[in-house]
Amino acid sequence: MIIKEIRSKEIISKSNLPESDYVINPYVGCCHSCIYCYASFMKKFTNHEEEWGQFVDIKINSPELIPESDKKYKGKSFFISSVTDPYLQLERKYKITRQILEKLINWDIKIGIQTKSDLVLRDLDIIKKIKNCEVGITITTTDDNFRKEIEPYTASIENRLAALKELKKNGIRTYVFIGPIMPYFSNWEDVVNITKDYVDFYYFENLNIKGTIWFSIEKWLEDKHPEYLKKYIEIYDTDNNYWINIKNKIEDFCLKNNIIGKVCFHK
Secondary structure, eight states: OEEEEEOOSOSEEEOOSTTOSEEEOSEEEESSOOTTOGGGGGHHHHOOOSOTTSEEEEETTGGGGSOSOOTTTTTOEEEEOSSSOTTOTTHHHHOHHHHHHHHHTTOSSEEEEEESOGGGGGGHHHHTTSSSEEEEEEOSOSOHHHHHHHSTTSOOHHHHHHHHHHHHHTTOEEEEEEEEEOTTTOOHHHHHHHHTTSOSEEEEEEOOOTTTHHHHHHHHHHHHOGGGHHHHHHHHHSOOOHHHHHHHHHHHHHHHTTOOEEEOOOO
């Protein structure tokens, strides 16, 4: 893992996400090594020779780039983070995300935080002071052995569930991002059933294999589950209703069980 400290020119960027106006990414890159990572496209812009997942740049001046006043951003929504995890293990040392949140405490904005780490609980004291803040935890599976296959350097599922419970206990609005749904492996119903007592709503996303992602997925299948390689090829290379059927099943499940959920499937 190549770790560098850099100075960024800006930290607040306009968002292309439908749920937020602006995004804040305290780091460039990630060290989770998720085989399905959509953010690998960022290498086109970062000028890194290293493989995605093998480098992290720490924007050490990020807190300094947060304006003193929220005048320009009043009433807007912010997402932390879109192409990195704000609670990488490096955050324990650098506390960049914590310092950013401290600067945003009194801003009149909506803040959404999404992570795969229970380290978010460290900043519960700050999050509780933010008037409009929700925290989402990504959970792709309830099987921790499978988690180690597809996202090896992330927090355990047990720790993520504990973090959700503690957040909810402290009055924080919580959500679970169930994604990506890995065909034949992801047990999204189990994720909902296990967490529904302490989660306010859910996002569901399917596996996106665009760009270089397919090569990672193909290698994983060849190494770990060769019997499913042909099935994945059929899903993504033939005209079929696989994802339409999954989408309908999710929506029916949410309706019958009074679950607030949004399906965000890629074509």
